[in-house]
Amino acid sequence: MAHAVSPATHGHTVETNTGLDNRKLLMWLFLASDCLFFGSFIATYMLYRDRNVQGPLAKDLYDIPFTSVSSFVLLMSSLTMVLALAAIQRADMRALRIWLLATSLLGLTFLAGQAFEFTHFWESGLTLERNLFGTSFFVLTGFHGAHVAVGVVILLSLFDASLRGKLTPDDSLAVELGGLYWHFVDIVWIVIFTLVYLIEPQ
Amino acid sequence: MAVSTAGALKAHGATSESGIWSWLVTVDHKRIGVLYGVSSFFFFLIGGIEALLIRIQLATPENGFLDPDAYNRIFTMHGTTMVFLVVMPMSSAFFNLLVPLMIGARDVAFPRLNAFSFWVFLAGGLLLNASFFTGGNIFDGEFGAPDGGWFGYAPLTLERYSGGHGIEYWMLGLQILGVASLAGGFNFAVTILNMRAPGMTLMRMPVFVWMTLVMSFLLIFAMPVIAVALFQLSFDRLFDANFFNPAAGGSPLLWQHLFWLFGHPEVYILILPAMGMVSEVLPVYARKPLFGYPFVVFSGVAIGFMSWGVWAHHMYTVGLGPVANSAFGITTVMIAVPTGVKIFNWLATLWGGSISFNTPMMFCLGFITMFTIGGLTGVTHSMVPSDYQQQDTYYIVAHFHQVLFGGALFGLFAGIYYWFPKFTGKLLNEALGQVHFWLMLIGFNLTFQPMMILGLMGMPRRVASYPEDYGWDLWNMMATLGAFTIALSILVFMWNVIVSLRRKERVGADPWDGRTLEWSIPSPPPEYNFREIPHVHSVDDFWHRKYAEDAQGRPVPVPAGGAALVEHDDGRSAHELGIHMPSTSYFPLVAAIGLPIIALGLIYYIPLVFVGAAVLLIGLYGWVYEPASE
Numbered sequence: 001m002a003h004a005v006s007p008a009t010h011g012h013t014v015e016t017n018t019g020l021d022n023r024k025l026l027m028w029l030f031l032a033s034d035c036l037f038f039g040s041f042i043a044t045y046m047l048y049r050d051r052n053v054q055g056p057l058a059k060d061l062y063d064i065p066f067t068s069v070s071s072f073v074l075l076m077s078s079l080t081m082v083l084a085l086a087a088i089q090r091a092d093m094r095a096l097r098i099w100l101l102a103t104s105l106l107g108l109t110f111l112a113g114q115a116f117e118f119t120h121f122w123e124s125g126l127t128l129e130r131n132l133f134g135t136s137f138f139v140l141t142g143f144h145g146a147h148v149a150v151g152v153v154i155l156l157s158l159f160d161a162s163l164r165g166k167l168t169p170d171d172s173l174a175v176e177l178g179g180l181y182w183h184f185v186d187i188v189w190i191v192i193f194t195l196v197y198l199i200e201p202q
Numbered sequence: 203m204a205v206s207t208a209g210a211l212k213a214h215g216a217t218s219e220s221g222i223w224s225w226l227v228t229v230d231h232k233r234i235g236v237l238y239g240v241s242s243f244f245f246f247l248i249g250g251i252e253a254l255l256i257r258i259q260l261a262t263p264e265n266g267f268l269d270p271d272a273y274n275r276i277f278t279m280h281g282t283t284m285v286f287l288v289v290m291p292m293s294s295a296f297f298n299l300l301v302p303l304m305i306g307a308r309d310v311a312f313p314r315l316n317a318f319s320f321w322v323f324l325a326g327g328l329l330l331n332a333s334f335f336t337g338g339n340i341f342d343g344e345f346g347a348p349d350g351g352w353f354g355y356a357p358l359t360l361e362r363y364s365g366g367h368g369i370e371y372w373m374l375g376l377q378i379l380g381v382a383s384l385a386g387g388f389n390f391a392v393t394i395l396n397m398r399a400p401g402m403t404l405m406r407m408p409v410f411v412w413m414t415l416v417m418s419f420l421l422i423f424a425m426p427v428i429a430v431a432l433f434q435l436s437f438d439r440l441f442d443a444n445f446f447n448p449a450a451g452g453s454p455l456l457w458q459h460l461f462w463l464f465g466h467p468e469v470y471i472l473i474l475p476a477m478g479m480v481s482e483v484l485p486v487y488a489r490k491p492l493f494g495y496p497f498v499v500f501s502g503v504a505i506g507f508m509s510w511g512v513w514a515h516h517m518y519t520v521g522l523g524p525v526a527n528s529a530f531g532i533t534t535v536m537i538a539v540p541t542g543v544k545i546f547n548w549l550a551t552l553w554g555g556s557i558s559f560n561t562p563m564m565f566c567l568g569f570i571t572m573f574t575i576g577g578l579t580g581v582t583h584s585m586v587p588s589d590y591q592q593q594d595t596y597y598i599v600a601h602f603h604q605v606l607f608g609g610a611l612f613g614l615f616a617g618i619y620y621w622f623p624k625f626t627g628k629l630l631n632e633a634l635g636q637v638h639f640w641l642m643l644i645g646f647n648l649t650f651q652p653m654m655i656l657g658l659m660g661m662p663r664r665v666a667s668y669p670e671d672y673g674w675d676l677w678n679m680m681a682t683l684g685a686f687t688i689a690l691s692i693l694v695f696m697w698n699v700i701v702s703l704r705r706k707e708r709v710g711a712d713p714w715d716g717r718t719l720e721w722s723i724p725s726p727p728p729e730y731n732f733r734e735i736p737h738v739h740s741v742d743d744f745w746h747r748k749y750a751e752d753a754q755g756r757p758v759p760v761p762a763g764g765a766a767l768v769e770h771d772d773g774r775s776a777h778e779l780g781i782h783m784p785s786t787s788y789f790p791l792v793a794a795i796g797l798p799i800i801a802l803g804l805i806y807y808i809p810l811v812f813v814g815a816a817v818l819l820i821g822l823y824g825w826v827y828e829p830a831s832e
Contacts, residue, residue, distance in 0.1 A: 037426035
């Protein structure tokens with residue numbers, strides 16, 4: 001937001017030293033912290049990718065076209081998230097609800113893809129106990145999926161609040177914070193997809 | 203202590219309510235600070251009793267007071283308690299009490315998140331200690347506590363090497379404590395970056411606030427790393443994953459890297475707040491400004507950055523190779539430089555000052571001397587070949603007690619004696635304070651200097667007993683006597699707190715002729731802190747309102763300065779003054795209760811996890827949808 005006092009937040013902001021709302025600064029710090037969280041899990045995955053003593057291995061299981069499609073779905077949800085924020089900033093609550101719902105549905109589609117992938121891998125004999133790949137893959141992508149699920153809960157809570165009139169155009173910051181979180185989860189997926197799926201699997 | 207402090211706050215009209223309920227729902231940073239202080243002191247007594255048990259066992263060779271299994275559990279809980287349940291939360295007590303007052307704010311940025319931090323901390327601490335009762339009959343010495351040491355090296359903490367539920371309480375307890383620390387780190391970083399009074403630029407902040415800011419960032423970046431390590435251990439133990447299973451190719455070094463990548467910043471998380479406090483207390487009793495304020499600040503910041511590049515000095519002997527060992531040896535030597543800069547700045551602050559040697563000052567001087575010894579022994583560990591000899595000996599034990607007890611705890615006691623009158627309106631007794639200090643200093647040196655000698659003689663740490671003819675008897679007996687001397691000094695301190703709180707006479711707002719903003723408001727402070735938010739013009743602003751300088755640079759009292767500048771408290775509440783304060787809330791407590799239920803569910807009965815998650819969600823939803831202020 002380049003303009004300092006947007007009409008949407010007028011009257012609700014408390015003056016701060018940095019000019020950033022406390023809640024927005026909190027969200028940025030949380031995301032910074034979460035980088036280290038995913039960073040540690042990704043580092044573990046990279047450390048273990050060629051240390052398996054038995055299969056099935058990544059190269060036996062990955063279906064890159066399928067995961068590319070679900071990654072594309074997740075990336076598109078960032079677009080609808082931006083449209084949701086733009087809608088509440090111009091006080092168009094109907095458009096806000098449409099885009100919030102669309103974002104949630106895209107997120108749920110991604111989660112469904114992940115559930116399908118997990119089931120498929122599981123049935124092919126890959127479990128947490130089976131090998132290091134199973135351990136590090138399920139836990140890393142599982143935590144990412146949990147982040148997406150929390151994001152969907154946040155989006156649906158915003159949707160619900162707007163239906164009940166608890167979310168007004170004055171509260172665009174709430175949508176903006178949800179959006180920051182959502183985009184972050186997307187970006188983390190780009191890193192995971194690149195490092196875990198696209199670099200030639202072992 | 204909680205009740206009498208509550209009484210003190212109440213008597214002065216500082217809080218509108220009293221009674222247990224008002225403490226359960228409070229979001230006032232000063233009350234949360236008191237809660238942190240009292241609970242961490244309670245855990246300090248538990249950790250201290252554990253230390254005494256260890257010392258009784260080691261007092262004489264081939265002693266049978268504790269069997270080796272119980273000994274392992276006791277020293278694990280002693281270390282875990284002192285790090286996570288004493289020094290960290292006692293520092294949190296001071297952030298809560300002081301940071302908003304020092305930056306001229308009415309509360310922290312997120313008062314309910316602050317209450318949540320405290321309740322989560324308490325839940326984690328109680329869960330961790332509940333592990334004692336899981337091993338059978340505790341009165342027969344059948345402890346169920348964790349036995350993996352405070353850094354819990356996997357795979358030794360896997361089920362096959364450590365059965366029972368002890369490690370599970372430990373890993374889930376620490377995970378919960380991590381949530382509390384993270385929430386606190388976010389809260390204080392935002393508070394300090396965003397809530398400063400007009401004119402309080404970053405370079406006008408008290409050093410304690412600066413150190414809190416650096417420490418908050420260390421928490422923000424270090425806690426997720428330990429969270430990952432603990433999650434990995436949890437998946438291994440609870441769901442048979444393979445992160446640390448060597449048979450599946452899992453690496454035992456993974457835990458060590460993750461733990462120490464957290465663990466070394468953690469060391470500075472423990473010491474930076476104490477350094478900040480000493481930097482506040484010394485100038486007051488030397489009646490001089492802190493020497494080289496920017497140097498002290500930037501060396502603290504430098505320590506914050508460099509603490510991320512030294513972790514493998516805990517791992518010299520695991521075989522990382524000469525290149526890695528040399529690199530970490532160099533960074534470790536380098537991190538001693540900003541620490542040394544601080545010590546010289548403190549000494550220069552004392553130089554030529556008119557020093558009063560009362561209790562807070564004595565603890566500061568104890569801090570500087572003991573911490574210097576601790577720091578220098580640390581430098582000896584940074585030398586790789588020398589460390590090969592010291593690894594896993596009592597020399598290491600002596601070193602880290604020298605920095606964490608001789609450093610952090612002496613600093614914390616300096617803070618307690620210095621700020622006690624601000625929050626209770628009563629001074630601690632000076633004579634008892636001196637007795638406390640000298641007993642503690644003598645006891646401390648009697649305990650830990652012999653350990654240096656024992657370590658150099660080759661006594662390994664973490665052994666439950668030792669043979670008779672190794673020449674270790676005398677030094678061990680000395681250390682045990684020292685430990686009981688420390689315990690005696692703590693009894694003197696507790697006695698001091700009790701008699702001082704019962705005294706009738708009250709102190710004014712500014713008993714020490716202080717330099718920072720908290721001394722410009724009544725003792726104890728009203729719930730809204732500042733009736734009018736101050737405007738700040740320099741470092742030590744309150745001092746400069748009281749004193750001008752003559753031609754020789756000596757302080758000259760400003761007419762109508764001093765007491766006249768202190769805000770007057772006529773007992774009117776925030777509401778009557780038209781000041782908006784955050785509303786009380788029980789939702790942080792509800793949400794916090796959910797976490798230990800989830801943990802118990804993971805250990806015993808999975809469906810309980812959903813109950814805990816539901817409690818957590820109800821707490822969070824209630825919290826989000828209730829109005830934040832009246």
